[in-house]
Amino acid sequence: MPKTPLAMNDDVSPDPAPEAPARFDTPETRYVNRELSWLSFNRRVLAEAENEAFPLLERLRFLSISASNLDEFVMIRVAGLEGQASRGLETLGIDGRDPQQQLEAIREQMGALVVRQQRVLDDLRRLLALEGIWIATFEDLDEGQKGWLRDYFESDILPLITPQAIDPSHPFPFVANFGAGVIFRLKRGKRKADLMEMVLIPTAAPRFVRVPGEKAIYVSIEQLVVEFAELLFPGFKILGDGLFRVLRDSDIEVEEEAEDLVRFFRTAIQRRRRGNVVLLELDDECDEVAEALLREQFEVDEEMTVKTSGMLGLADLAAVCSEPRPDLKFTPFSPRYPERILAHDGDCFSAIREKDIVIHHPYESFEVVVDFLRQAARDPAVVSIKQTLYRAGDQSPVIAALIEAAENGKAVTAVVELKARFDEERNLQWATELERAGVQVIYGFTEWKTHAKVSLVVRRDEDGYATYCHFGTGNYHPVNARIYTDFSYFTADPALGRDAAKMFNFVTGYIEPTDLEKLAISPIGLQDKLYELIDREIANAAKGKPAGIWAKMNSITNQGVIDKLYEASAAGVEIVLVVRGICSLRAGVPGLSDNISVKSIIGRFLEHSRMWAFANGADLPSKKADVWITSADAMSRNLEHRVEVMVPVTNKTVHDQLVDQVMLANILDTERSWRLGADGQYERMRVGEDGFNCHEYFMENPSLSGRGNALKAHDVPRLTLKGEHT
Template identity: 80%
Template sequence: MDVLTQGAAERADGGSAAPAERYVNRELSWLSFNRRVLAEAENERYPLLERLRFLSISASNLDEFTMIRIAGLEGQATRGIETTAIDGLDPRQQLAAIREQVLALDSRQQRTLETLRGLLAEQGILIAEIDELDECQRDWLETYFTTDILPLITPQAIDPSHPFPFVANLGMGVLFRLKRGKRQPDLVEMVLIPSGAPRFVRVPGEEAIYVAIEKLIVRYADQLFPGFRILGDGLFRVLRDSDIEVEEEAEDLVRLFRTAIQRRRRGRAVLLELDEDCDPAAEALLREQFDVDTAMVTKTAGMLGLRHLSAICAEPRPDLKFAPFASRYPERILAHDGDCFSAIREKDIVIQHPYESFEVVVDFLHQAAIDPAVVSIKQTLYRAGDQSPVIAALIDAAQTGKAVTAVVELKARFDEERNLQWAAELERAGVQVIYGFMDWKTHAKVSLVVRREEEGYRTYCHFGTGNYHPINARIYTDLSYFTADPALGRDAAKLFNFVTGYVEPRSTECLAISPLGLKQKLFELIDREIENACAGKPAGIWAKVNAITHSELIDRLYAASAAGVEIQLVVRGICCLRAGVPGLSENIEVKSIIGRFLEHSRVWAFANGHRLPSKHAAVYLTSADAMSRNLDRRVEVLVPLANKTVHDQVLEQVMLANILDTEQSWQLQPDGEYTRMRMGEGGFNCHDYFMSNPSLSGRGAALKAGAVPKLRLEGTAE
């Protein structure tokens, strides 16, 4: 850090400011993000089934947060680990604050469900209680229970000879207290709800009537227990610790993860959810058996397991969903009759998913698989989905005799089992499968194709900000960059050698790779903006990431703010940085965009001595978020955009539209809370803009024809 940067850092130091005054707690910031997701379920401008979908997403998010983040903090507290978070809170202090907000969020989700149930009922979609139905409908449900549910469930007595059965993570069940005969003691039976059964049963008819499966089990329990009198029942759901710890000395990573996945299903119980009317004896037994901290037992008068509401969103009611949107196929590829290599060889291409089709990525690999001129393919795989055309293309390539290498990341959370299956299938086809580093995740998204051409071997690369997952690519906004630039090809080859053979590159021509030098590169770029500001030159930083938690990076941005660098950040989720605080970050603005598509692309832009946006700016794509795990403990890439067209498309369309958006945006306040920006008349919606304007990969004129309205940005671009 030079003298100018050091001086700016001292001005932003805040003197004796406590950590909580400089940073926002990571976990509380995540809960704030999920409240913004839930707010979309309350957004009256959205169609009803889309609002229901956002409610299910919020509930699913909260489940994962509980299974990973709360479980981790509880483990630290239990073991007496006093490591403090970025804001100075120890694990127990964090848990106390988290629990309060989790309970409030859960209550808000239940209120939202009740509101949506009423509105959906007016539109002919009922999430019904059995007593609300007529006799004919109840008769159908009873018959359905007898024929379709009863064969799937097994009552299990709980007594000294029948120990309490295991309940899997996310498992749901019902405890019944039964009586048979006056002199017989009460009997407790458990019925676990089969994970393969539909959570909601649709009653036949024009009106869409859905009944939760647990309601049927409770209502028709007499068929399960003939001759017994049912004294009480209690519905419950359990969440378990689902994090996987990697043993650094493990000899066989595949075997380790297979064992760890099994262990996760049986992890320590973290949260026990109970129905508010749970039988007292059943509740006492559940509390005893699951041994959950009292503070993490919740009771609700509403519905358990709201994540499953997504099943109802499949109801064929287009009038209650977003208008259909068809991704465009890149015009540049079409102009070359679908020949990806010819189009890329002519000029670099950038496309934005889901506005432009992910099929071009699949086609790039499929063409490589069948092209006799292609000699080798190297590919990173973090998440690929259930039915992956990317995997299929790699298998085809190997079966045609090409040298194919796949770096499969086993540590992709909740995709470990699927990735093990893909790895085995790839190996059977002759693909060289590499699992990367034991203690670093390979999170970079890179394809490298070597093709024999008249001039010699040419390398084609794809760098992505998102995963090679065809389903996610319809929902997540990500950028795909295709290039035949020789320097980028050489660097990509070094990246693969680093992961597959631990050959650490001594230098790279273009790429910055973490954990080797990506963080340092970002620091250098920020420091250059500080130097420009101190020299009286225009200085600015635009960035779009999913999260910012890295304290050193945050401090660097504070130093830049103190020096007068204008900083605008689009951070979808967690943000530990405090924005707009006098004397600390008054030149930093942070917004979060939440909407129909999940913002996922990662971009950095640096003014480089000129006012943003400009042709002189330094623009980069990256697979990394501004988090410690990405910058210090993962293999990531930072890719410079040197091609003028690609540079301008990313800066003057993608970044500018995100910065100008008001209708999907929330503004971060100095206290760490978020407020909605302007909606309706006079607002700007970046999602609508990208759905209705020409593709990024048009033929040059598209950029000007569909330009973002720059006049909304204060000042003028150079």
């Protein structure tokens, strides 16, 4: 069996060589803490904001993404740990740390990350200014620009804001999640006591105001509130001020005894807006009296307070990225529409009947998914549609197609997941729209999320009823489909159709599926199927046969799966994992995971597709490989607390596309890859003269299953393990 590809690649930075522990019988020596691994992932995202090979506005976008990621991490993960610690719970992380120990480690790393974010912003501000885009401080502006901003403040901002005194007759105002404002300490006349006033930043106003002119000058709204405070408080002397921003606990825990999920979530969404403050952000020049008041009123201690010398709420910088400067952005990319479907005059059902097809998003258009459902809605031969909905977006063509189908007399069932975090309110709205149109809406299980991405269409073909299925690794979200890499697998395989129908019956009627022919479904069998497939590789290695595993996922934290992979490594199975985000597995540790290599790809597109390939007695890649795509990560929440599907791929062309094209390109990538070392740290892989960029490869080359006869002449470079493209 050849060595793993990552070990063969000369462009890989050498592994650190820490002294390996002699024993691996403690959690700390076997696993990496989930939260600290996530912080490592967000550092890799932030590193792309420092990547000089990227256009400047794209670098600013990565800074915004890293800040948005960190906000969500605080609102969910940190809030959860703080709740456990405050209740005295001793729930241990996979590495054996209790909640308080995890919080201490998180805060140390978070502090360094916030400092680094501000340093990156300073660098990008300077570089963008050279290109005529100013993220300005008020001191940067000339008198004419200041005058325009004063007029703008009086006409557009002043009517939106309401100063609120804070004293015994004026209780401390409520500040919503993500709420930001300025607190002032004032003096008036001979009044002895200082007066405290709060001005909340109006959410209806843009965070950044663009000053008219050839140069793109952006000024944050909170600066205007501070600079023009005399318009708010005429006759007062301003003794001090301070900017602040709050993040609140935003997790929603579903009560198992909840009798009405819709009513529960409508109430829970309101509660979330008023959750406990878990982080108070302040500018480092915040008035001391104001800071003390804020900390007292929000009931946060020093550990839950972050002070920064820079800008608060960096996620809002995404607004500046919309500046029309194509020279400072990635070259526009238009997804391909698969030629094989066009060869059938756009008839999705005809193309799928001919043979299976995988659409590789975002390189191939999400419109295929929409067209599949639109055609089903309008085709007189289609009798029923069943659809899972986890995230669908604001303006969802998928929802529109389901409504049209119901209005056209089809039997339409939609499984709407109310527990899709931060999409609960939108999903409630979609559920109402669907029910109004006559769609049968199901909310699934109280305790489990329905995370599987499945469409099931029953059509009356010439030879009887036939099922057409779509299995996805991502969401039915048209915006995400332009950014996230995912698979959309279309098939008319009757066995997969029968299994998909059983999955829907499980969700809608609690009828546990038995005698599944091909699908594996969690939480009732998917994890066991993974163990079975890994055990087969272990057995093959014991017999001296080639044994290997390639897998791609967003996160791996499930202890059982990790231990099974350690067992396979010890048996001699060569394992290559492409894990974008959290990785609790320790890779390349002598005596524990010698035969496991892990890499993370961070770049223009967000890696989101999930698949497994098992050698099955032949060296990978090969025609014999056992290939599966899945909606599930190797996390306990996916394998034990969600309804997920794992789908075998047997069609030759689709099989080759996934193994020889998609998986191999990810393994060979060096230009967007980070390698996980035995010490648990990631190191960027060097580009070098022979560097390979998997994103560029997919943008430039059609997929194998989608190219059709019209593109047979297109010479798609064939990839090999040694990085040769023939």
